[in-house]
Amino acid sequence: DAKTTQPPSMDCAEGRAANLPCNHSTISGNEYVYWYRQIHSQGPQYIIHGLKNNETNEMASLIITEDRKSSTLILPHATLRDTAVYYCIVRGPTDSWGKLQFGAGTQVVVTP
Amino acid sequence: DGGITQSPKYLFRKEGQNVTLSCEQNLNHDAMYWYRQDPGQGLRLIYYSQIVNDFQKGDIAEGYSVSREKKESFPLTVTSAQKNPTAFYLCASRETGKYNQPQHFGDGTRLSIL
Numbered sequence: 001d002a003k004t005t006q007p008p009s010m011d012c013a014e015g016r017a018a019n020l021p022c023n024h025s026t027i028s029g030n031e032y033v034y035w036y037r038q039i040h041s042q043g044p045q046y047i048i049h050g051l052k053n054n055e056t057n058e059m060a061s062l063i064i065t066e067d068r069k070s071s072t073l074i075l076p077h078a079t080l081r082d083t084a085v086y087y088c089i090v091r092g093p094t095d096s097w098g099k100l101q102f103g104a105g106t107q108v109v110v111t112p
Numbered sequence: 113d114g115g116i117t118q119s120p121k122y123l124f125r126k127e128g129q130n131v132t133l134s135c136e137q138n139l140n141h142d143a144m145y146w147y148r149q150d151p152g153q154g155l156r157l158i159y160y161s162q163i164v165n166d167f168q169k170g171d172i173a174e175g176y177s178v179s180r181e182k183k184e185s186f187p188l189t190v191t192s193a194q195k196n197p198t199a200f201y202l203c204a205s206r207e208t209g210k211y212n213q214p215q216h217f218g219d220g221t222r223l224s225i226l
Contacts, residue, residue: 032212043118043202043217051212093211098145098157098170100215 004088009107012082018075020106022088025069031092033064035073036102037084044087044102047073078110114139118203118218124226125190125197133188133221135203144186145204145215148172155202161186162208190223198224 005023012018024033034049048055048062050071055062061074075082087102116137125131135144146158157170161180175194180186186205190197200222206215 034214041200041220041222043116043204043220046214046216049212049214091212097143097206097215098160100147101154103154 004090004103006086006088006104006106008104009109012075012078012108012110014080014110014112015077018078018082018108018110020073020075020086020088020108021070022073023070024088024090027068027090028092029068031090031095033062033071034089034091035060035062036087036089037082037108038087038102038105039081039084045084047086078108080110080112082108083110084108116203116205116216116218118201118221120221121219123221123223125223126226128192130189130191131223133190133201133203133223135186135188135218137184137186137203137205137216137218139205139207139216140183141205141216142183142208143206144180145206146170146176146178146186146188147202147204149200149202149220158188158201 032049032051035047036044038044048060050062064071085105085107087105119134143162145160147155156172158176159170159178161167164183167178167180177189200220202220203218204215207213
């Protein structure tokens with residue numbers, strides 16, 4: 001697996017956009033970037049994934065730099081329910097999903 | 113809504129007792145997984161199944177058993193042989209058609225010892 005680096009924590013005001021960075025400088029050409037989050041006492045929730053193009057769904061947007069060495073998850077209008085630990089991982093065709101590991105992630109706290 | 117349903121949310125086990133955790137998915141996913149998550153630790157794979165009537169041991173299968181009689185169901189039994197069963201148990205599933213398909217998780221079952 002390519003390694004990822006995320007800031008340990010960040011705060012965001014309710015209603016504002018939250019921009020979560022992730023560095024993955026050793027990513028390979030066929031590895032995807034995935035974002036999950038885990039709210040306290042709940043299971044991990046899949047958010048979005050992408051290869052090289054920017055992606056958007058009902059939850060978030062994923063912006064991947066042209067060199068693919070970093071990406072940003074954007075929560076457009078953060079709510080209190082978005083308080084969670086956010087995980088950025090990269091996975092390719094040889095990575096077993098049974099060996100999924102999230103790392104430390106970014107603790108996001110959304111404040112009123 | 114499509115998703116993964118785990119039940120119960122909380123479960124208590126007595127000494128010598130077997131307990132079964134339920135996992136049902138209506139996502140039509142082929143692969144299903146059981147993980148254990150302990151405080152401050154990552155996910156550890158217990159069992160996984162790629163297809164109905166077939167399953168494989170993960171890294172910590174001792175003291176656990178599973179079945180996969182239906183595509184949508186993958187129950188986990190924690191047997192009395194599992195000496196340290198207190199943990200947060202997570203069920204997951206994914207479509208296996210393409211390698212980039214993500215894994216989806218249920219909301220977990222928290223098992224404690226009485």
